[in-house]
Amino acid sequence: MAQRVANSLYNFRETFRVVNKDVLRWFPGHMGKGLRQMQQRLKLVDCVIEVHDARIPLSGRNPNFRHTVSGVKPHILVLNKKDLSDLQMKSEVEAVLRKDGFNHIFYSNCKDSKCPGMKQIIPAVVKLVSSSERYNRSEEKDFSVMVIGVPNVGKSSLINALRSKYLGKGKAAPVGAVAGITRSVQNRIKVSDKPLVYLLDTPGILTPNISDTEMGLRLALCACLQDHLVGVEIIADYLLYWLNKNNKFRYLEIMGLDEPTDDIGTVLTKCAVKLGKAQRRRDVVGSEYVWRPDLSAAAHYFIKAFRNGDLGRVMLDTQQLTSSVSLVGS
Ligand SMILES: Nc1nc2c(ncn2[C@@H]2O[C@H](COP(=O)(O)OP(=O)(O)OP(=O)(O)O)[C@@H](O)[C@H]2O)c(=O)[nH]1
Numbered sequence: 001m002a003q004r005v006a007n008s009l010y011n012f013r014e015t016f017r018v019v020n021k022d023v024l025r026w027f028p029g030h031m032g033k034g035l036r037q038m039q040q041r042l043k044l045v046d047c048v049i050e051v052h053d054a055r056i057p058l059s060g061r062n063p064n065f066r067h068t069v070s071g072v073k074p075h076i077l078v079l080n081k082k083d084l085s086d087l088q089m090k091s092e093v094e095a096v097l098r099k100d101g102f103n104h105i106f107y108s109n110c111k112d113s114k115c116p117g118m119k120q121i122i123p124a125v126v127k128l129v130s131s132s133e134r135y136n137r138s139e140e141k142d143f144s145v146m147v148i149g150v151p152n153v154g155k156s157s158l159i160n161a162l163r164s165k166y167l168g169k170g171k172a173a174p175v176g177a178v179a180g181i182t183r184s185v186q187n188r189i190k191v192s193d194k195p196l197v198y199l200l201d202t203p204g205i206l207t208p209n210i211s212d213t214e215m216g217l218r219l220a221l222c223a224c225l226q227d228h229l230v231g232v233e234i235i236a237d238y239l240l241y242w243l244n245k246n247n248k249f250r251y252l253e254i255m256g257l258d259e260p261t262d263d264i265g266t267v268l269t270k271c272a273v274k275l276g277k278a279q280r281r282r283d284v285v286g287s288e289y290v291w292r293p294d295l296s297a298a299a300h301y302f303i304k305a306f307r308n309g310d311l312g313r314v315m316l317d318t319q320q321l322t323s324s325v326s327l328v329g330s
Contacts (some may be wrong), residue, residue, distance in 0.1 A: 012244040012262045023226040024216030027208040030183040034203035046129040047074045051149035054085035057093045058317045060219040076085035080154040082107040086313040098323040142196040143174045151179035151204025159199045166192040173201045218316045236299035237264040271298035
């Protein structure tokens, strides 16, 4: 109801159009190589932990994992970045994921070592592996687990957080805010002594063809694709579209606006002025240089506010969730 009122007041867009869908394709060489390395190492692992972003629990998980790496081993799904996710529809999310074959789902926040989900993961691995057939590894005493997922969902952070929790040791896997930090399958990292558990970090792997444009944009918004591929102004525009559509207006204060608008040009211009960010550009008509608001800096600022959680916790998959839940129920 509130949504309809806001939509009729401000006439927000019903759909988001991207001109060039090719921008959503990203499968650099290290991903193909990484996938092959993962398949080769698979016989040495007992279990697979798939990490995904809890803000997009249904979007963007690589469907090829099931045929290539995760389908043949016991499998746990960890929905990470719980601190940024709106979990009001948690039970609906779990119902849809269970229908999809995920019976072991945990939520984690790698920024908080005391997060309750974190202490459930290793016991769940041990229980699951102990009750499964240990193909090729029946003689081994340790538990060896491969951590997989699309880029930037927090695979390396999860390994570091578990290692810190159980061994009190510092970072062993490199972490970064940009997608594609881990570029090949790494050596296994010990995260627990009793039981003896090793985790194997792997490069984030996207599906080569993201056919659903909005899904691609949600991945880009969550930084699973590198920003320059899609363009920060397009990501910012999608963010604005999504916030307006979902009646999330915290951006007004952050971007320096008096009222909601669906026009990204207005939002970025006001924000650039607020931040005092300008660029010296040659005037289109004359040859003079003039100062223009730096829209790119404002777009970065807007996206960063979203990724830091300053615009509020979000569930970007609400629409898919609503349609999937009605299918699960039918
Ligand atoms: N807010 C929040 N940020 C997180 C969490 N886990 C990881 N991050 C951040 O997410 C970014 C990506 O983390 P990584 O651990 O490098 O992700 P990855 O999946 O290993 O990335 P690739 O190497 O690209 O495959 C970093 O900036 C982390 O600090 C979390 O639970 N909450």
